Amino acid sequence: xxxxxxxxxxVPVSPTHVHIDDARFVADLVSRARVASDLYEQRAxxxxxxxAARLGTKLxxxxxxxxxxxxxxxxxxxxxxVSSMSMDELKALHDYYxxxxxxxxxxxxxxxxxxxxxxxxxxxxxxxxxPDNVWYASDNVINCRRPGGVDDELLAAAPASEPGLYYATSxxxxxxxxxxxxxxxxMLFLLVTSIAWLFxxxxxxxxxxxxxxxxxxxxxxxxxxxxxxxxEKQAARRLGVTSHTIHQHVKRLHRHFSVVSRGELLHRCxxxxxxxxxxxxxxxxxxxxxxxxxxxxxxxASRPRTRTIKKRAR
Numbered sequence: 001x002x003x004x005x006x007x008x009x010x011v012p013v014s015p016t017h018v019h020i021d022d023a024r025f026v027a028d029l030v031s032r033a034r035v036a037s038d039l040y041e042q043r044a045x046x047x048x049x050x051x052a053a054r055l056g057t058k059l060x061x062x063x064x065x066x067x068x069x070x071x072x073x074x075x076x077x078x079x080x081x082v083s084s085m086s087m088d089e090l091k092a093l094h095d096y097y098x099x100x101x102x103x104x105x106x107x108x109x110x111x112x113x114x115x116x117x118x119x120x121x122x123x124x125x126x127x128x129x130x131p132d133n134v135w136y137a138s139d140n141v142i143n144c145r146r147p148g149g150v151d152d153e154l155l156a157a158a159p160a161s162e163p164g165l166y167y168a169t170s171x172x173x174x175x176x177x178x179x180x181x182x183x184x185x186x187m188l189f190l191l192v193t194s195i196a197w198l199f200x201x202x203x204x205x206x207x208x209x210x211x212x213x214x215x216x217x218x219x220x221x222x223x224x225x226x227x228x229x230x231x232e233k234q235a236a237r238r239l240g241v242t243s244h245t246i247h248q249h250v251k252r253l254h255r256h257f258s259v260v261s262r263g264e265l266l267h268r269c270x271x272x273x274x275x276x277x278x279x280x281x282x283x284x285x286x287x288x289x290x291x292x293x294x295x296x297x298x299x300x301a302s303r304p305r306t307r308t309i310k311k312r313a314r
Contacts, residue, residue: 015123015186022187025054030194038273040202044080047198051171051191052082055184058150059083059172064199065157067116067164072109073100074168078202085149092147096140105140106130108170111155115166123156123189125180146175154180156192160199167192167199201273208272211257212282219256220283222249226262227269228276 029050033043044062052060063079076097083090096103110129115122126135135141145151150172157168169192173180212220218239225235225246232250236243250262259265269279 015189018186018190019183022183023190026187026190026194029191033198038201038275039278040198040205040273041080043198043201045082047191047195048080048082051169051188054187055154055171055180056173056177057171058174058177059085059148060169061171062169063167064160064202065166065168067112067166069116071101072104072112074108074112074166076100077165078206089147089149092149093144096144103140103144105144105153106134106138107153107155111157115157119159119163121156121158121189121193123154123185123192125182125185126153126155127179129155145172149175151175151177152179154184154188156185156188158192158196160196167195204271205273208269208274209282211272212274212279215253215256217283219249219252220279222246223253223269223274224276224279224283226250226253227266227274227279 029047033046036046037043048060048062051057059081060083061079061081064077065074065079066077067074085093096105100108107126107129111122111124114124114129130138141151152173154171155168156170157166159166169188171180171184171188212223215223218241221239222235225238230238232246233243236246239246250265253265254260257265257268259268
């Protein structure tokens with residue numbers, strides 16, 4: 001029988017200690033992320049970029065996943081990524097991230113199996129999940145990871161409030177780069193158990209985005225004007241419509257957000273992380289490109305390599 005990935009890694013679920021410099025780094029990073037922005041994506045990017053630099057990684061991903069019993073890979077619900085990958089390398093990983101069950105990552109499969117059996121925070125090195133001979137003989141490494149220019153992997157996750165949901169992160173070294181260390185693993189455990197607040201904020205943002213998506217672009221622009229502090233007359237002038245039209249829009253907005261006054265509307269929207277800029281962006285949005293390939297390489301080259309992965313709620 002060929003060697004298999006381990007389903008019970010020979011490492012503790014939680015570290016026995018964390019290096020003092022790493023503890024300070026994580027505490028400072030979490031504090032900076034909380035005050036840097038009210039938006040999940042900006043906070044997540046700050047965390048990912050700092051960790052990618054600290055760990056010396058080529059690809060870093062942070063987000064939320066759902067573990068489905070019996071499935072070889074989790075369902076990604078929302079994530080951000082930071083990478084120093086070329087367009088060809090990103091394209092090489094496109095099929096894998098489009099369907100993570102088609103050519104499963106053996107380390108991720110072993111980690112998901114373990115997490116499903118014992119839902120608890122985890123930070124684990126690839127080599128403690130999958131021995132080298134299994135790892136380098138796998139279709140995932142041969143057909144996905146090597147063409148993508150990545151090799152060693154570090155995985156961490158912590159359960160969310162809903163069964164089966166996890167906050168998760170993964171870090172990936174470049175080919176021929178030094179492997180992740182036990183110290184890296186222990187630092188990442190501390191990080192992943194310190195960011196529940198980030199995903200609670202994401203939940204609010206998603207609620208706001210859902211409410212916003214069911215409004216027409218004209219209603220969205222009216223809402224943006226209200227959030228920017230315009231009166232109904234000012235909003236009408238700004239948008240080139242009558243005051244009566246804006247008044248009707250405001251009445252519909254009150255019903256839509258289940259409020260009875262402008263003050264309640266503003267409070268509700270800001271609690272849901274809806275800002276004038278984000279609402280205006282939604283009104284003119286053409287949609288996001290899924291991880292990891294931009295359709296236009298020239299545009300991709302001029303943009304930061306942080307992207308959003310989203311899957312529709314069922």
